[in-house]
Amino acid sequence: MNDKVHLDHEHVRDLLTAMLRIRRFEEKCFELYQSEKIRGFMHLYDGEEAVSVGVIEALEPKDAIVATYREHGQALARGIEMNALMAELYGKQEGCCRGRGGSMHVFDRATRFYGGNAIVGGGLPLAVGTALGDKMLGRSAITACFFGDGAVDEGSFHESMNLASLWKLPVLFVCENNLYSMGMALERAEAETHIARKAAGYSVASAAVDGMDVVAVEVAARRAIAQIHATSTPYLLECQTYRFRAHSMFDAQLYRTKPEIETWRKKDPVRQLQAWLEQSGMLHADEITGIEADIAAEVGAAVAFAEAGTWEPVEELERFTIMDRVPQ
């Protein structure tokens, strides 16, 4: 297992591209929400891109992912097509879930992407299960389970950490600690605010990492995954991050101050990486312009794809409520 990160030109370009794809995709989503093309609850990932990109960079295709309702970043980083994701947000049947799930419930069989879970903490037991299943079936895959700091308040976090440790299951628990569970500040919700420390209560190894630094996240994730494979035990990686935008599209943000947001914006993971790459000469401005142009074209194409998409016939409303077979 390779736990080293080689910061060659191709790799840093990939990291920046992956984060920019998420950022630009979601900027378009925000616009589309304003123009009522996208409805329902939508939770943007602005500011947290380094977490999903850094962790997923360290995963292999055989690995599984369980994510939350704020999962556009994970979905794109994992390789779910932008077209299918945008069509899903439009509610079109060309979407990855035929428009049944929407923003909060992205699933993709091809990439072992098991949601998109909108019950806080709901994904953690599922991740224990996919890891248990993989282990019993003799696969060497791990499950990466993303969740926020709010999930740590839930019993399912504690039950799942214990189960995964007790049964020696290959789960990488990734806490995206953005300091707020909706409007509830971490220090107002948790008596112990150092989330990584909680792992000790379950004999689980853990680390906290700067979640605004994609390279640091990738290094930490590779180290964690190497340890999971070497010891057949789970690992908790706390990624300290921040969301720049509101919790969802219905949030007046009364619970935090503008100076606080501005302070964190200075740590913007995309701008930080981009500035470093330009200063160090690893990536020229022209190249970044090219990346941006490619992404703009991809986002434009995704919007066109979603616009041209079709509605699932109402006659199919009940389809898949009860399955007639297990998809293979």
Added chain:
Amino acid sequence: MSAATGTPAPRRMTYREACKQAIRAAILADPRVFLMGEDVARYGGCYAVTKGLAAELGEARIRDTPLSENGYVGAGIGAAIAGMRPIVEIMTVNFSLLALDQIVNSAATIPHMSGGQFAVPLVIRMATGAGLQLAAQHSHSLEGWYAHVPGLKILAPATVEDARHMLQPALDDPNPVLIFEHVMLYNREDELEPSITGVDIVSAKIRRPGRDITLVTHGGMLFKTLEAAAVLHEEGIEAEVIDLRVLRPLDMATILGSVARTRRVVIVDEGWKSGSLSAEVAARIADEAFYELDAPIRRVCSREVPIPYSAHLEKAALPQTPAIVAMARGLVKGG
């Protein structure tokens, strides 16, 4: 073996033993099947269903869990999605409420919500019902709640034969299937015909034919209802007893066919009346067979109280044979 015919003789066994044999056979038949739950391995199961199985099948296939209902039920869902065929045992339906999130928000939704990309081929077994003086946190009959939820299949085996043979088709089903075992049935004995190798998980069964009135019931109430039918027979009233067996989806064809013949119906359910499975059955009969009826649809259900500890109060809270007899007699004689 019967020397005369060469066919295996019926074997007498308890409902508990039938559940155990079903689990054992399923695990031996398919390497993807395993059972997990609280105290299922070394303790042998809180109702002794899995006693001895861990020693034979190993603790990976008969897996003890910590007291984390939401955690291990969710793990069962995840393992099912990953390719296993888990059987999750929950001690009682009251405890299943700690796992309600995973059952209702994940198991029941993921196939539809994912646009059919994933099925959840999972079986969850649990004890239900009252009668052992276990009071208000171990005695309720909440299977009707689960029967409310699209995406789930709900079974209530009442006979030894069903206890033995409903598990395998439940495991073969690509959907989450919940099996409710009434606590008063575990010690019941019956003959099991070895020639029967499979039973369906789609239909209700007429356990006693009759022309005068239909009694619809399931699970632990089946035998009180059959007793009531025997009493009614002595009085010259022939009651037809339907065992629902499957609480979701309901086999309305069997119910409506019976009601069309008898024109009278009493629903016997250990659940409470308000917002219940018995209310659903009654509403559907009213919808679909109103003009077949010669009398109002009646119900005999538990009293609307938490089930109490004291034996006389517990008995008073639950549907009893005399109440079923009285309700049926009143409909036939008065109707």
